[in-house]
Amino acid sequence: MSSISVAIESNPSDKRSNEIAFTFVLDNPTDAPVYIAALSPVLPEGATLPETKDLATHALATQHQALCAELTEIANAQLMLASAETRKRAARVIGEIVREAYFNVSKLFGYVAATLFKVSNPFHDQVQHRLRALGYTIGSVADAEDVEIALGQYAEPELRVYADLFGVKLAQLRRLEGEMHTPESRRAIAVVEAQSSFSTTYVLRFRRSTVNQRKYSFNIEATVYGTDSEALQVKSASARAVISPAPYALSLTAIFAALLGSAVAFLTGLPGDVAITAVDPKQALTHFATEGLVGVILAMVAFNAYENIDAFKKMEVSASWRGALLVGFLCGAFTERIIDALKVLVGAQ
Structure with a gap:
């Protein structure tokens, strides 16, 4: 682990710009893989890192959100096909929106313009927004399990394909939530194989001075480990930036x-x-x-x-x-x- 080296390379695209791209490089010359548990940018005062996110948490959260959206769509599709009352309520909602548009010239014009010019369709958005209130909303495994129980009353054979698909997605969501609950310190955001390197780029925006140049120092701390039995180690690197005035x-x-x-x-x-x-x-x-x-x-x-x-x-x-x-x-x-x-x-x- 002592032979692992880290460095930051600055890539200014323009000497006058107040945005600079920094490439963090971790080199692993050993014969064993190295796991990166965390990357922590240390920003100087006056610098911002747009959309700063923890890579591992963000990736898992994105998958979790996508699975919950898929489960919600499957459950509501099954509900719409199985329940005549739900279909009637959906038809009433669509009728209300059409009547509102008919008596509101600006809304009607917006719907027509959106359809002609292929931009975001407000009519479709309103329909989807109101129909979501008629169905289920799933945000976790507990929500999905409650919905599965509620949909159990609809046992028609033609709806079995929806139930099976829902069960598969629910199993995936359980595994994902189990992974999200693992200790943060042992959740690797990247694996650096033997005799290889890892790199990632950060784009920082710096505050300008009015008439004088400003100098900044940017640091990144990488928490790494070799195997589960090894202690965590912190490797750090820094780089300087000179920002032109306004x-x-x-x-x-x-x-x-x-x-x-x-x-x-x-x-x-x-x-x-x-x-x-x-x-x-x-x-x-x-x-x-x-x-x-x-x-x-x-x-x-x-x-x-x-x-x-x-x-x-x-x-x-x-x-x-x-x-x-x-x-x-x-x-x-x-x-x-x-x-x-x-x-x-x-x-x-």
């Missing part, structure tokens, strides 16, 4: 920096003998309405795609307010040069 804040920073860069380009482009106070306001406004606007657009595009731009890769620009400030300022200050470079890149010059 996109809207970075975009606003890039826009502001582009305007600053455009202002610097305008002021440094003035003749040396012209004072700032002597600048024609119309000339300045025209500059910001043309060069400034182009710089803003370039900043938005460049900052949101700088991972694909070699120049910014060499500068090691980060997805933070500092990176947004730098990219925005450069796009605003050197708008013409960047436009010329783009024209050469696409072959326009």
Whole structure:
């Protein structure tokens, strides 16, 4: 057991995303199988794991729910065929729903639209909902046994197939509930065969900061054992994640920096003998309405795609307010040069 190793590999699909996939890997180099009793993700503050479920319990609960639904359907089908009174009550329920739809234009329109466009049919849903109240609802072995006794009064030979099928499903439900009541510590969610490995992926969603990057540490603890006589052991692994700030804040920073860069380009482009106070306001406004606007657009595009731009890769620009400030300022200050470079890149010059 000491030679068993665990690790977490991060698989970020996008550097800007606040959702990261982590792959937990357990390697079993021994000659005997290893049983995983539990996997426990330890989430840092500000991180969430959507739809966190215990794998073993969830799988058994899903099977249990499906078996109970099948038993309910079999019992109600047998009841509907055997009881004339139940059939009359079902017909009255359907008639009531039809009358409600006839006198309610919106409901009638909804039924017709659902039928024409092949979407969820509210008429069918209402019928099923009300008919369920006329029959049985099974949620456990005890419920199924009570229903079996109640259906015993209908002993017609043609209904025997329903009784036999109900008995088979009930036996399956008994075995499943027996398995669900086994001790949690010895219920394996996975078996790692000898000389093999086990892996599972968790997708975590992290809370963003407004302007600064956030660093998180994610841990997973695996409870394992070799045989029923061996004590449980806990193996743990960890991984780090760096989450970029809120996109809207970075975009606003890039826009502001582009305007600053455009202002610097305008002021440094003035003749040396012209004072700032002597600048024609119309000339300045025209500059910001043309060069400034182009710089803003370039900043938005460049900052949101700088991972694909070699120049910014060499500068090691980060997805933070500092990176947004730098990219925005450069796009605003050197708008013409960047436009010329783009024209050469696409072959326009």
